[in-house]
Amino acid sequence: MDKDQFNKPVVLPKLASLGLTHSDLIPSVEPDIKIKIRNLSLYYGKFKALGDITIDIPKNKITAIIGPSGCGKSTLLRSLNRMNDLVPNTHIDGQIILDGENIYAPGFDVVDVRRRVGMVFQRPNPFPKSIYENVTYGPRLYGLRKRSELDGIVEHSLKQAALWDEVKDKLNQSGMTLSGGQQQRLCIARALAVQPEVILMDEPASALDPVATLKIEELMQSLKESYTIVIVTHNMQQAARVSDFTAFMMIDNPQTRTGKLVEFNVTPQIFTNPQNKQTEDYVTGRFG
Amino acid sequence: MNRVMINPKVHSLHNYRRKTTNMIMLVLAGVSTVIAIVPLVWILFYVIIKGAAALSWDFFTKLPTPAGVPGGGLANAVVGSVITVGIGVIIAAPVGVLAAFYLLSSQTKPFGQVVRFATDVIAGVPSIVMGIFAYTLIVLPQGHFSALAGGIVLAFIMLPIIVRTTEEMLKLVPNSLREGSLALGATEWRSSFSIILPAAFNGVLTGLMLAIARGAGEAAPMLFTAFGNPFMSVSLNEPIATLPQTIFVYAISPYKDWQAKAWATALVLIVLVFSLNILSRVIIWWRARQLGSGNR
Numbered sequence: 001m002d003k004d005q006f007n008k009p010v011v012l013p014k015l016a017s018l019g020l021t022h023s024d025l026i027p028s029v030e031p032d033i034k035i036k037i038r039n040l041s042l043y044y045g046k047f048k049a050l051g052d053i054t055i056d057i058p059k060n061k062i063t064a065i066i067g068p069s070g071c072g073k074s075t076l077l078r079s080l081n082r083m084n085d086l087v088p089n090t091h092i093d094g095q096i097i098l099d100g101e102n103i104y105a106p107g108f109d110v111v112d113v114r115r116r117v118g119m120v121f122q123r124p125n126p127f128p129k130s131i132y133e134n135v136t137y138g139p140r141l142y143g144l145r146k147r148s149e150l151d152g153i154v155e156h157s158l159k160q161a162a163l164w165d166e167v168k169d170k171l172n173q174s175g176m177t178l179s180g181g182q183q184q185r186l187c188i189a190r191a192l193a194v195q196p197e198v199i200l201m202d203e204p205a206s207a208l209d210p211v212a213t214l215k216i217e218e219l220m221q222s223l224k225e226s227y228t229i230v231i232v233t234h235n236m237q238q239a240a241r242v243s244d245f246t247a248f249m250m251i252d253n254p255q256t257r258t259g260k261l262v263e264f265n266v267t268p269q270i271f272t273n274p275q276n277k278q279t280e281d282y283v284t285g286r287f288g
Numbered sequence: 289m290n291r292v293m294i295n296p297k298v299h300s301l302h303n304y305r306r307k308t309t310n311m312i313m314l315v316l317a318g319v320s321t322v323i324a325i326v327p328l329v330w331i332l333f334y335v336i337i338k339g340a341a342a343l344s345w346d347f348f349t350k351l352p353t354p355a356g357v358p359g360g361g362l363a364n365a366v367v368g369s370v371i372t373v374g375i376g377v378i379i380a381a382p383v384g385v386l387a388a389f390y391l392l393s394s395q396t397k398p399f400g401q402v403v404r405f406a407t408d409v410i411a412g413v414p415s416i417v418m419g420i421f422a423y424t425l426i427v428l429p430q431g432h433f434s435a436l437a438g439g440i441v442l443a444f445i446m447l448p449i450i451v452r453t454t455e456e457m458l459k460l461v462p463n464s465l466r467e468g469s470l471a472l473g474a475t476e477w478r479s480s481f482s483i484i485l486p487a488a489f490n491g492v493l494t495g496l497m498l499a500i501a502r503g504a505g506e507a508a509p510m511l512f513t514a515f516g517n518p519f520m521s522v523s524l525n526e527p528i529a530t531l532p533q534t535i536f537v538y539a540i541s542p543y544k545d546w547q548a549k550a551w552a553t554a555l556v557l558i559v560l561v562f563s564l565n566i567l568s569r570v571i572i573w574w575r576a577r578q579l580g581s582g583n584r
Contacts, residue, residue, distance in 0.1 A: 081471060083467065083470070111473040114470070114471055114473040115472075118472070119471040121467065121468065121471075123464060125464035125467070125468040126468075127465060127483050127487075128465075137469070137472060137482070138472040141474050187468070194472060194473065
């Protein structure tokens with residue numbers, strides 16, 4: 001594959017007309033790419049759910065995937081840590097390259113993918129175990145047993161997830177006793193505990209109230225210093241608020257219902273100066 | 289505007305009919321409930337009254353006396369029931385739970401459907417047929433009745449109950465928990481046993497108790513397998529007495545003393561099953577307390 005083909009700078013033709021340059025929009029001039037999605041097509045049996053998607057997901061940035069319901073946002077997200085493997089008869093064409101390695105290559109260990117690419121789900125799903133056990137579940141899977149090390153991981157992960165102060169005195173209580181927003185931060189801490197490189201978030205705040213949502217969004221900003229974050233969201237304001245890059249997806253036509261990438265760009269560009277008519281219609285609320 | 293006018297006269301008549309119908313159905317439902325409950329309470333009280341009269345400490349500590357000789361107890365049957373039911377549970381519980389996990393993971397696969405259907409069929413097979421089956425399979429080749437054969441036939445009887453209740457309980461665990469575990473890099477096996485089974489624990493335990501209650505009450509298959517034994521035996525290779533089989537033998541005997549003992553045995557059986565259920569409630573309560581409140 002032509003390597004340089006994907007390392008070209010993002011083309012923003014209308015920028016100049018606004019008197020802007022790249023660096024006005026992109027905080028670091030040319031970000032490293034953490035995940036390269038290359039010509040990804042995904043089939044559930046005969047149904048083609050995703051068609052020919054190519055995106056570069058930059059390192060230590062928040063990339064949002066937006067689009068109307070049923071356009072394949074979650075499917076795309078779940079293919080990044082091979083959660084779609086769990087659906088019978090799933091077939092994938094193309095590549096997802098994580099730090100130079102195709103995670104769909106034969107022999108690539110799915111456990112390794114999922115350790116490096118963590119996931120936070122739409123509804124908080126703490127295990128019906130204590131807070132402590134929730135956080136240590138992942139590290140234990142990878143053979144960590146020493147109490148002192150586990151204690152350290154629990155404190156560190158919960159602090160990163162901005163939950164430590166609220167739960168430090170009740171680590172042995174069930175994770176189910178927490179409020180919805182706390183449960184979601186516990187799930188984030190649980191994902192952080194295995195020291196992933198990427199965190200996938202599937203509408204992480206859609207089941208939460210506005211205060212809890214704000215906490216999650218603030219948390220994402222602090223997490224992106226150490227992690228690459230990909231978030232699927234229904235909420236365009238949220239995408240505009242939190243993300244650095246935005247991918248807009250849509251189904252190609254109502255019969256085939258294949259999800260396609262319409263536009264991918266830095267977030268301000270998608271929301272203020274979209275290059276595609278469909279993107280413009282969507283972000284201005286004319287449909288969807 | 290098309291508005292339906294309500295004739296007050298017709299309306300009040302209609303209203304009256306609605307209320308009457310409601311009243312009649314309410315009374316019918318109440319009467320049906322009473323009809324359903326009366327025999328249950330009746331049986332329970334009858335067994336308690338009749339059984340308690342013949343029950344003494346000797347029942348649990350002494351062995352049966354020959355017909356006509358007063359006194360004695362049925363320690364052998366109590367021990368025998370515990371042994372055979374124990375064997376049944378030890379075999380059926382792990383197999384049943386693992387099979388339930390298999391069924392859960394192969395909801396739509398043809399083989400899973402076949403297994404599920406077969407399980408339902410086996411659950412409907414009369415226990416006496418199970419007894420004959422175990423008789424030809426185990427007792428005939430061995431040449432003698434045995435506690436082991438009794439335990440195995442109870443395992444056959446418990447297995448479909450455990451498989452189906454466990455599968456239903458596992459199904460109730462939200463898929464998001466399984467996904468949460470898999471997303472951390474856990475294997476299916478690990479997710480099943482570390483997350484799904486504990487989450488479904490209460491239901492699985494209740495299903496197990498149901499199976500034990502069913503097994504502990506079986507008399508017919510025991511006649512073909514464990515057979516009965518008037519002496520104390522703890523050997524798996526010897527015939528052994530069990531409570532239901534003892535009830536059968538003593539109740540149809542012509543001796544007043546034995547008939548009274550049959551009542552006492554029935555009471556012991558009921559109390560045994562009842563206390564197992566209490567025990568399972570206590571375990572569930574204790575587990576909930578361990579995790580702090582709010583865990584179901």
